[in-house]
Amino acid sequence: MFETIQGEGAYTGTPSIFIRLQGCPVGCPWCDTQQTWYVEEKDKISAKDMLAKQGDSPTWSTLTVAEIMLVIEQQGYHAKHVVITGGEPCMYDLTELTTVLQTAGYQCQIETSGTFEIKTHTDTWVTLSPKVNMKGKYPILDTCLARANEIKHPVATEQHIIELEALLARGDFTKLIYLQPISQKSRATEFAIKTCIEKNWRLSIQTHKYLNIS
Ligand SMILES: C[S@@+](CC[C@H](N)C(=O)[O-])C[C@H]1O[C@@H](n2cnc3c(N)ncnc32)[C@H](O)[C@@H]1O
Ligand SMILES: Nc1nc2[nH]cc(C(=O)O)c2c(=O)[nH]1
Numbered sequence: 001m002f003e004t005i006q007g008e009g010a011y012t013g014t015p016s017i018f019i020r021l022q023g024c025p026v027g028c029p030w031c032d033t034q035q036t037w038y039v040e041e042k043d044k045i046s047a048k049d050m051l052a053k054q055g056d057s058p059t060w061s062t063l064t065v066a067e068i069m070l071v072i073e074q075q076g077y078h079a080k081h082v083v084i085t086g087g088e089p090c091m092y093d094l095t096e097l098t099t100v101l102q103t104a105g106y107q108c109q110i111e112t113s114g115t116f117e118i119k120t121h122t123d124t125w126v127t128l129s130p131k132v133n134m135k136g137k138y139p140i141l142d143t144c145l146a147r148a149n150e151i152k153h154p155v156a157t158e159q160h161i162i163e164l165e166a167l168l169a170r171g172d173f174t175k176l177i178y179l180q181p182i183s184q185k186s187r188a189t190e191f192a193i194k195t196c197i198e199k200n201w202r203l204s205i206q207t208h209k210y211l212n213i214s
């Protein structure tokens, strides 16, 4: 858990409390949070050590919803927006956490690949970033697409656009569509800019990486 500025998508620029959940079976080769993939017992640490972590490592800790609320209070976080990401946050049932947060006046957002059923409070903002050609399974892709408030698609090549268009053709969606260049590569960024202009989609650059903040 840490406090920073949301760097991506529709809420870019919003002060946010981040909760990064451990574990993801999808295996995107360009994933920028590969330290979250495995939940290994040997990497379990205390909540205190988890909060003191500087930089990325595969260590993780367990917290109840009540403990998460206490951490928010004790850390003196100011943000009223909470981003639950990972790893793949929807490996977990987020209904209780998002309901308690929403009731306490926080706006919740999740970042998900759509490989698991989305279990959240109905007011939670869902940022969907589908990875259809990875090893994750998509048993409920249409439900996830219908639930999403924005689609944020990582791109580097024409193939990524073909995949996105196939997804959008599955329904009559009026959603915010963002292209996010993979890993700040200049070719990917130029390609994303050109495609956004052609298709009238939006550009999401990972602003936190340009600012060198978490
Ligand atoms: C690290 S993922 C965690 C949440 C969830 N597993 C997902 O993929 O949506 C958060 C966001 O970062 C994006 N992302 C991951 N690695 C990236 C990279 N190297 N360049 C650009 N976006 C990346 C994902 O597509 C997703 O939108
Ligand atoms: N500042 C900041 N914004 C983000 N938006 C989505 C992130 C993620 O890793 O899911 C992320 C992140 O890691 N940092």
Ligand code: SF4
Pocket: 024, 025, 026, 027, 028, 031, 032, 033, 034, 036, 086, 087, 088, 113, 131
């Ligand atoms: S689904 Fe998300 S966390 Fe999992 S490997 Fe892909 S980008 Fe990384």
Ligand SMILES: [Mg+2]
Pocket: 032, 033
């Ligand atoms: Mg990130």
